[in-house]
Amino acid sequence: MEFTALIPARAASTRLPGKMLADIGGLPMVVRVAGQARASGAARVVVATDDARIHEAVRAHGFDSLLTRPDHPTGTDRLAEACDALELDDSRIVVNIQGDEPLIDPELVAHVAHTLARHTSAAIATAAHPIDTADELFNPNFVKVVCGADGHALYFSRAPIPWARDALASGEKVCAEGLPALRHIGIYAYRVGFLRRFPTLPQGRLERWESLEQLRALEHGYAIQVHVTPQAPAPGVDTQADLDFVRRLIAGKG
Numbered sequence: 001m002e003f004t005a006l007i008p009a010r011a012a013s014t015r016l017p018g019k020m021l022a023d024i025g026g027l028p029m030v031v032r033v034a035g036q037a038r039a040s041g042a043a044r045v046v047v048a049t050d051d052a053r054i055h056e057a058v059r060a061h062g063f064d065s066l067l068t069r070p071d072h073p074t075g076t077d078r079l080a081e082a083c084d085a086l087e088l089d090d091s092r093i094v095v096n097i098q099g100d101e102p103l104i105d106p107e108l109v110a111h112v113a114h115t116l117a118r119h120t121s122a123a124i125a126t127a128a129h130p131i132d133t134a135d136e137l138f139n140p141n142f143v144k145v146v147c148g149a150d151g152h153a154l155y156f157s158r159a160p161i162p163w164a165r166d167a168l169a170s171g172e173k174v175c176a177e178g179l180p181a182l183r184h185i186g187i188y189a190y191r192v193g194f195l196r197r198f199p200t201l202p203q204g205r206l207e208r209w210e211s212l213e214q215l216r217a218l219e220h221g222y223a224i225q226v227h228v229t230p231q232a233p234a235p236g237v238d239t240q241a242d243l244d245f246v247r248r249l250i251a252g253k254g
Helices: 029-039 052-060 075-086 106-118 134-138 192-200 205-210 214-219 240-250
Strands: 003-009 044-049 064-067 093-096 124-130 144-147 153-157 182-191 224-228
Touching: 003 029, 003 075, 003 106, 029 044, 029 052, 029 106, 044 052, 044 075, 052 064, 064 075, 075 093, 075 192, 093 106, 093 192, 106 124, 106 182, 106 224, 124 144, 124 214, 144 224, 153 214, 153 224, 182 192, 192 214, 205 214, 214 224
Parallel strands: 003 044, 003 093, 044 064, 124 224
Antiparallel strands: 093 182, 124 182, 144 153, 144 182
16 A cells, blocks of 8 residues: 655744754754655655745755645645645545654554555544543643544544543543543545545534634544554654754754
8 A cells, every 4th residue: 555645844833933944963854754754654755835945955855845835724735735736646645744743653654544545434544542641631732532433533622522520520630540532643644535625625613613624524524534552652843842852852862
């Protein structure tokens, strides 16, 4: 089963401007992401960016890059443009890897791609890991997902789901023992045909309330298959503190 790894890489970042080209152990961050994607066994790795500097840096390090429109409302729209530019068939699978995940596990990338290949009823595959602390469960910045018996996502939320009624009756924020709570990991595999349809789908009410783009797919009846991995992924880079931490890990000091 072949798949293509696509890495959307916008130049704009409110919390850490210029982070895509931030040096990590002698390589721009987005190039490190591309290297991890290549190690996953992807047939092709392509960075899709709206910035000429990112485009040239990626190419200078031997990876494919596409210049895309700067006005895409979401990263998924950018991927759809990239699929058209690459002339990918609707049946092909692409994996979306964020450009600020320099420590992304290549095996996780491969698992998500193969999960979608095995589950032909799904348009998307993604990943999650078990939650075992109240801090994670109640943090709205950590997206939760609940799944059906078939592994299809039932709902994504910033709220603590599922709600442990008895354990939380006192008002104390706890993570009940055995609660099947999962934290969503933001990596996606898509069928190209769905990616081409996605920009035409109206934004859903739940998506607007939760500010979670994946809810648009659920609201329009598309199945999302969830691969559950036992451990949390390595951290991404959103802030200067994150960048410093990853630099220490790469340097062998973490």
